[in-house]
Amino acid sequence: MQQFLTFNPRLWEFISINPFDFGFNNYVPATLVRREFENLISVLKENGDVIDLCNIVDNDKLLDIIYDTISVDVENSSCKNNLKKNLVNNDKEELCKIFILNPSIILNEEGKVSKNRILVHNMRAELLWLHKYIMYAKNKLTISYPSTFSDKVTAKFLRNALEKFSKEIILVNYPPALLNLDDVTILGDQMLLAQISSSTNADGFLTLFSLNFPQIVEVFSDFSGDEKPLSSILRLVSQDYVLTNLNISEKIKLNIYEMEREKYILKGKTSLREFLRKVNLKIIDVSVQDINKGLLSFLEVNDKRLLVKDLKDDGSHEIFKNLGYEIVKIQMDNLAPDHRGPNNLIVKITE
Structure with missing residues (x-):
């Protein structure tokens, strides 16, 4: 059974006073943002159980x-x-x-x-972007600290909510570990990639070793002043295809760790493009413009259906249609005017 975890920040009117507590860099119309969020939730309810974390805490x-x-x-x-x-x-x-x-x-x-x-001061409305705080992988739920402004109270709240599920919980040890789970991309059952960034440090990366993926890859991107989380520039789709920009993938450097005798060993260094070629994943080249608009922010609700951000450009979504997906467009002009989209707001788990 598909379950979609969300966090409704409720106090939408405060966006007009301080958008930063909601994770926005600019002022946005509160009424329109709320309407777009509620529309996303309505669509999700047609595809599984939608669970607002605050509603399930005792x-x-x-x-x-x-x-x-x-x-x-x-x-x-x-x-x-x-x-x-x-x-x-x-x-x-x-x-x-x-x-x-x-x-x-x-x-x-x-x-x-x-x-x-x-x-x-310091409202907790940024939990709206739940995907940066929680990850479901290997039947475990990881709770992270995605910035130095994250507090232990938020982590305690998330833990109390996630205890409702029959999953092992991994809690990032902050300080010193910082981990923005938007910086993580999972490529099937065998590979996890995590990007070192301003919101994910080496200690946060090491936390991911407890998930016991056969291969864990440390990613170093050349942001050139335009930092984006890894999940916005690299996504797996349809099991053996990955979406990324070829030019960017050549510049991204990797350290590859593999599990041997219950510990991880550094096995080599390479570029992202070369790594994807070696593991036999088919690369679909997407433009930087589409990345910036949020093409890779899709949410896979099941094997045949994707929720995608409406980019006002049907051509960009032909990629998914050619892979056999039904796509459902979600209007997010105000809620996610940048590279973010449905995937950044939702954590999907399977019971």
């Missing part, structure tokens, strides 16, 4: 997370106990909003919240 655990991390500047136990009593009265939806809001509260001497004394 209320008691979510309440404890909020209570332990909410900032109250009056060190008065009775005041904080009173706050907890008030939080208990909230339903799951309200608790989710408080968790996302991550507020700081300033209380007066009577333990009451003064006017204009609720502060908000």
Whole structure:
């Protein structure tokens, strides 16, 4: 059974105040972004079970997370106990909003919240882009820290949610390990590639060894000031085809590690293009322009159907049709105006 994990940031109106907490670099219209997200969820429901992670965390655990991390500047136990009593009265939806809001509260001497004394900074709305935080591979769920702004509270929240599934959980050890799971591309059951970048370091890469892929490849890209995660420039499709740009693949350098006697040994160094040739994967050359627009951000919902970002250009999607896929176009002009798309928002698991 296909299950699609998502995270609804709920407080969409805050995009107009601070888009950066939602993972956007520019201001975007909140109403349109929300509509596009909800349309994606609606389409996913036609293809499997859609699970919002905040909805499956136990209320008691979510309440404890909020209570332990909410900032109250009056060190008065009775005041904080009173706050907890008030939080208990909230339903799951309200608790989710408080968790996302991550507020700081300033209380007066009577333990009451003064006017204009609720502060908000570092909202947890960037969980919208769930794929960078969670990966499902080898029947295991990996929870990562994709940036130095990621906090252990977020990881604890994700762990509590993922415990609902009968999967082993691997938690990246931050600090020192940083791992953006958008920097990871899996090529079948045998190969995993991970890119060293500004959001994935060597310690994060080493975490992936615990997945026990026969071959794990360390990727070094020449970004030339335009850094993109590996999953945006290299994707497997239809089992033995990979989409990438040939010129880019020649510039990308690799360290290849193979499992021998229960440990990984460095076996060689090469370019991405040469590596793909040696492992008998057929390369489909895509333009840099299509990469930048998000052609590789497709989500494979089953063996025959892909959700693709509507690029307003039917020609780009002919690649998938020629491989025998039915494609479903998702409008994401506001939600994902860059290289991102459905794959960056969803984590697919199989029970």
